[in-house]
Amino acid sequence: MELFGWHERLLLRWLPGFCPLCRGRAMVGLPWCERCFRALPRNDHACWLCAVPMAEHAAAVGQRECERCQVAPGLLHQCWVPLVLQHEVEWLVRRYKSSGNLHAGRLLLELALSVLSAASPSERLESLWQCEAIVAVPPDVIRQRQRGFDHVQWLAKRLAKALGKPLLAAKRRYSVGSQRGLRREERWRNISDLFAISGPLPARVLLFDDVMTTGATLEVLARACFEAGAEWVGGLALARTPAAKHA
Numbered sequence: 001m002e003l004f005g006w007h008e009r010l011l012l013r014w015l016p017g018f019c020p021l022c023r024g025r026a027m028v029g030l031p032w033c034e035r036c037f038r039a040l041p042r043n044d045h046a047c048w049l050c051a052v053p054m055a056e057h058a059a060a061v062g063q064r065e066c067e068r069c070q071v072a073p074g075l076l077h078q079c080w081v082p083l084v085l086q087h088e089v090e091w092l093v094r095r096y097k098s099s100g101n102l103h104a105g106r107l108l109l110e111l112a113l114s115v116l117s118a119a120s121p122s123e124r125l126e127s128l129w130q131c132e133a134i135v136a137v138p139p140d141v142i143r144q145r146q147r148g149f150d151h152v153q154w155l156a157k158r159l160a161k162a163l164g165k166p167l168l169a170a171k172r173r174y175s176v177g178s179q180r181g182l183r184r185e186e187r188w189r190n191i192s193d194l195f196a197i198s199g200p201l202p203a204r205v206l207l208f209d210d211v212m213t214t215g216a217t218l219e220v221l222a223r224a225c226f227e228a229g230a231e232w233v234g235g236l237a238l239a240r241t242p243a244a245k246h247a
């Protein structure tokens with residue numbers, strides 16, 4: 001996985017700059033400092049199937065799935081969400097999505113992939129590298145118009161390049177208003193056939209979103225991918241909302 005082009009690697013090596021999070025001296029070869037990288041809010045000890053944070057002792061005894069996935073697993077075969085939407089991560093997401101700051105978006109992607117590579121056991125990452133194509137969550141037209149750009153697609157293009165995989169396009173069939181305040185079943189009913197994608201898809205597909213809240217969006221997109229011929233579907237998001245907001 002190559003996050004930086006040759007000219008950038010050369011620049012980072014010979015001209016280490018300043019960490020954009022604290023303005024301190026950045027590490028040689030990287031655009032951030034060690035202290036900020038270590039302090040990032042991480043989604044360690046997450047469920048392998050739905051990426052919900054689990055208690056540390058569950059991971060310590062080798063438990064891979066959360067209690068809900070043990071009883072009724074969702075459609076995703078695996079899910080990776082390396083960061084938690086708090087502190088510097090939340091600040092970067094806001095700067096990227098609300099202010100259109102592309103430098104913040106790129107930094108967010110690079111930090112998330114670096115945490116993912118550093119913190120995951122190799123057997124957990126194996127199936128991520130084996131995916132054959134990436135499908136980004138398609139935008140809500142109304143929100144995209146307000147924002148002025150497709151923020152998930154912008155990140156997905158860079159992710160696809162870093163992983164060396166093709167990026168395939170899915171379509172959103174209709175616009176969904178705010179789902180806030182709705183019960184889980186009502187939210188599901190509103191989006192159950194939200195996405196469409198033309199097949200046949202390759203066997204192993206990786207779905208991508210910037211931020212994951214309940215995981216419902218990725219589940220619905222996974223269903224569309226299975227209908228279009230995929231046999232294995234994983235999910236990757238950069239950050240997950242803190243546990244208290246999942247309900």
Ligand SMILES: [Zn+2]
Nearest residue numbers: 019022033036
């Ligand atoms: Zn720093």
Ligand SMILES: [Zn+2]
Nearest residue numbers: 047050066069
């Ligand atoms: Zn789970």
